Amino acid sequence: MILLKLTWKSLWNRRINLILTVVSIAISVALLIGVEYLNKETKASFLNTVSGTDLVVGARSGPIQLLLYSVFHIGNATNNIGWDSYQKIAHNKYVKWTIPLSLGDSHKGFRVLGTNQDYFAHFKYGEKQVLVFSQGKPFAGVYDAVLGASVADKLGYKIGDKIIVAHGGGATSFSLHKDKPFTVTGILKPTGTPVDQTVLVTLEGIEAIHIDWRSGAPTGIKISAEKAAKMDLTPKVITAFLVGMKNRITSFKVQREINNYSHEALLAILPGVALADLWHTLGQFETVLRIITLFVVIAGLLGMLTSIISTLNERRREMAILRATGAHPSQIFLLFIIEAFILSFLGALLGMLIVFIGVIVAQPWVLSHYGLHLHTWMPNLMDAAILALVILFAVLFCLLPSWIAYRRSLQDGLSVKL
Amino acid sequence: MNVITIKELRFCWKGQASDTLSIKQISITKGEHVLLCGESGSGKTTLLNLLAGILSPSSGELNVLDQNLQALKPSKRDRFRADHMGIIFQQFNLLPYLSVVDNVTLPCQFSPLRAKKAGDDKQTAIRLLDHLGLDEALCQGTVSELSVGQQQRVAAARALIGQPEIIIADEPTSSLDTNKRDHFLKLLFQEANAQNSTIIFVSHDPAISGHFSKIIELADINRI
Numbered sequence: 001m002i003l004l005k006l007t008w009k010s011l012w013n014r015r016i017n018l019i020l021t022v023v024s025i026a027i028s029v030a031l032l033i034g035v036e037y038l039n040k041e042t043k044a045s046f047l048n049t050v051s052g053t054d055l056v057v058g059a060r061s062g063p064i065q066l067l068l069y070s071v072f073h074i075g076n077a078t079n080n081i082g083w084d085s086y087q088k089i090a091h092n093k094y095v096k097w098t099i100p101l102s103l104g105d106s107h108k109g110f111r112v113l114g115t116n117q118d119y120f121a122h123f124k125y126g127e128k129q130v131l132v133f134s135q136g137k138p139f140a141g142v143y144d145a146v147l148g149a150s151v152a153d154k155l156g157y158k159i160g161d162k163i164i165v166a167h168g169g170g171a172t173s174f175s176l177h178k179d180k181p182f183t184v185t186g187i188l189k190p191t192g193t194p195v196d197q198t199v200l201v202t203l204e205g206i207e208a209i210h211i212d213w214r215s216g217a218p219t220g221i222k223i224s225a226e227k228a229a230k231m232d233l234t235p236k237v238i239t240a241f242l243v244g245m246k247n248r249i250t251s252f253k254v255q256r257e258i259n260n261y262s263h264e265a266l267l268a269i270l271p272g273v274a275l276a277d278l279w280h281t282l283g284q285f286e287t288v289l290r291i292i293t294l295f296v297v298i299a300g301l302l303g304m305l306t307s308i309i310s311t312l313n314e315r316r317r318e319m320a321i322l323r324a325t326g327a328h329p330s331q332i333f334l335l336f337i338i339e340a341f342i343l344s345f346l347g348a349l350l351g352m353l354i355v356f357i358g359v360i361v362a363q364p365w366v367l368s369h370y371g372l373h374l375h376t377w378m379p380n381l382m383d384a385a386i387l388a389l390v391i392l393f394a395v396l397f398c399l400l401p402s403w404i405a406y407r408r409s410l411q412d413g414l415s416v417k418l
Numbered sequence: 419m420n421v422i423t424i425k426e427l428r429f430c431w432k433g434q435a436s437d438t439l440s441i442k443q444i445s446i447t448k449g450e451h452v453l454l455c456g457e458s459g460s461g462k463t464t465l466l467n468l469l470a471g472i473l474s475p476s477s478g479e480l481n482v483l484d485q486n487l488q489a490l491k492p493s494k495r496d497r498f499r500a501d502h503m504g505i506i507f508q509q510f511n512l513l514p515y516l517s518v519v520d521n522v523t524l525p526c527q528f529s530p531l532r533a534k535k536a537g538d539d540k541q542t543a544i545r546l547l548d549h550l551g552l553d554e555a556l557c558q559g560t561v562s563e564l565s566v567g568q569q570q571r572v573a574a575a576r577a578l579i580g581q582p583e584i585i586i587a588d589e590p591t592s593s594l595d596t597n598k599r600d601h602f603l604k605l606l607f608q609e610a611n612a613q614n615s616t617i618i619f620v621s622h623d624p625a626i627s628g629h630f631s632k633i634i635e636l637a638d639i640n641r642i
């Protein structure tokens with residue numbers, strides 16, 4: 001008890017110097033925990049986005065690629081699939097619902113997704129949540145558009161605003177579909193999924209704006225918006241579609257059927273499996289990141305070790321006084337161990353606090369910029385293990401100065417060298 | 419009654435070619451005020467280390483309070499020192515991060531025996547400090563606010579608290595001027611007498627020999 005009190009008072013006396021030590025440990029621990037946390041959150045968020053979908057179907061390519069471009073709007077499709085193939089699978093007896101997806105255009109950097117009413121009826125994310133409107137209603141006419149929460153928020157749109165869709169992706173696309181503007185009819189509530197970053201329009205709308213285009217360029221023949229709307233706007237191709245099964249168990253069966261579909265090279269994936277594949281691919285990178293952060297923690301602890309060792313000489317007198325008043329050399333040894341324990345414990349605790357507060361501060365920003373809903377950070381078993389590990393390392397490192405102090409207190413006795 | 423008995427004691431520092439100390443016989447009785455003098459490097463501090471049980475003699479007999487220190491395990495010797503001895507250094511006696519009172523009560527933290535004898539250790543500390551001429555206002559402050567002379571008196575109070583049988587002082591007055599030195603000695607002796615403690619005092623300074631009942635010239639008893 002007396003040792004704890006002595007260490008604490010001694011630390012408090014040197015607090016100005018030690019704050020830096022504690023802060024550097026805290027930052028390294030925050031980094032370690034933060035990386036683990038972000039890793040977990042990203043995975044959870046990805047999984048949330050596809051949680052209501054049983055199959056994703058697109059043109060044959062890599063499963064990860066299909067998943068990324070169709071659901072997460074990362075990268076582009078290499079090929080489209082025919083409307084007739086879609087119709088055929090949509091009427092499969094095991095299939096409960098489908099959502100067609102038509103990608104390729106953008107608005108000020110946000111993807112434009114052509115789909116139909118089924119999107120609002122069947123798309124589910126998180127724990128089986130459906131899309132909810134914060135304003136307005138689903139699209140009805142050919143040139144209606146529904147905005148994801150981030151899109152509306154960042155671009156400051158409200159119901160009734162007109163938006164012009166650009167051909168292709170990217171914020172600076174020059175070929176605009178200027179002649180056929182869309183009208184905002186609804187704005188969705190934030191979902192923490194890529195939906196927030198999306199402009200939703202009708203499949204017919206997508207068809208209409210491309211009606212006087214061929215192979216990605218205007219043909220020169222102008223067809224007005226009104227005229228186009230009256231033409232047959234049934235799409236010939238779509239990019240991909242999502243499938244919900246009547247019974248999840250049949251997913252595998254239908255997947256096999258689609259993959260063996262003879263009229264067109266299709267690929268059906270189970271989104272959970274594709275995600276697992278993706279994480280597996282990134283596993284290497286994760287490991288490297290983990291090792292780097294571990295080294296940062298070790299560097300932080302070495303900083304503490306340096307600061308403790310540098311005080312050894314000036315504290316030689318202190319040790320002699322303690323010896324004279326009855327302390328055993330092993331108690332001198334313990335004094336330094338307790339010091340390392342307290343410093344690393346405070347550092348780790350502060351690190352956790354940094355993560356906790358950092359997450360709370362970052363939550364709204366990350367949601368609006370990345371459509372990622374961060375859960376408030378709470379320490380779990382893993383974090384407890386990290387805490388224990390940091391303290392263990394600190395104590396192990398501190399065996400050296402403790403040992404030096406122990407040896408010296410045996411040698412010095414009452415004759416204190418200054 | 420003998421507080422300290424030394425017979426045929428020899429001590430050699432590790433790494434040194436010859437003995438630092440080789441003493442045939444010393445005996446010190448209870449309540450004596452002993453001055454240990456000798457030139458620099460003659461081994462005075464070494465002898466105090468032996469008496470305090472921090473060093474062990476190479477050979478010979480060393481009894482403190484009828485206890486053969488050699489018979490005790492190192493941890494027991496530390497406890498023995500905490501229980502029965504108060505120690506004052508030449509200077510820098512105090513832990514800068516403890517309050518004045520906490521510095522004084524430090525031995526009670528390591529020795530339950532002295533804690534028991536001291537009773538309410540904070541009260542006792544304040545009383546001792548008062549007897550040694552430090553008023554209460556100073557006692558509440560930090561150690562760094564004290565002059566060197568005041569610091570030495572705090573160290574004396576720490577050595578005295580819990581009535582240890584032996585007070586060991588290694589040149590505690592060497593950084594004090596003549597007036598302060600005499601004042602310090604007077605107060606220390608007064609308190610030591612009040613609790614019947616034996617004093618073993620090391621000094622270079624021949625001028626203070628008049629205060630002591632017994633003078634040991636190390637050169638006379640050390641046969642090297």
Ligand SMILES: Nc1ncnc2c1ncn2[C@@H]1O[C@H](COP(=O)(O)OP(=O)(O)OP(=O)(O)O)[C@@H](O)[C@H]1O
Pocket residue numbers: 411412415431432434438456457458459460461462463464465
């Ligand atoms: N820790 C040590 N290790 C090795 N030798 C030591 C150690 N301390 C002291 N000595 C040696 O022991 C001898 C006696 O030293 P000691 O400190 O006892 O002298 P002293 O009489 O107290 O001197 P002073 O009056 O200067 O304090 C010296 O020759 C010194 O070299």
Ligand SMILES: [Mg+2]
Pocket residue numbers: 462463464588
């Ligand atoms: Mg000396």
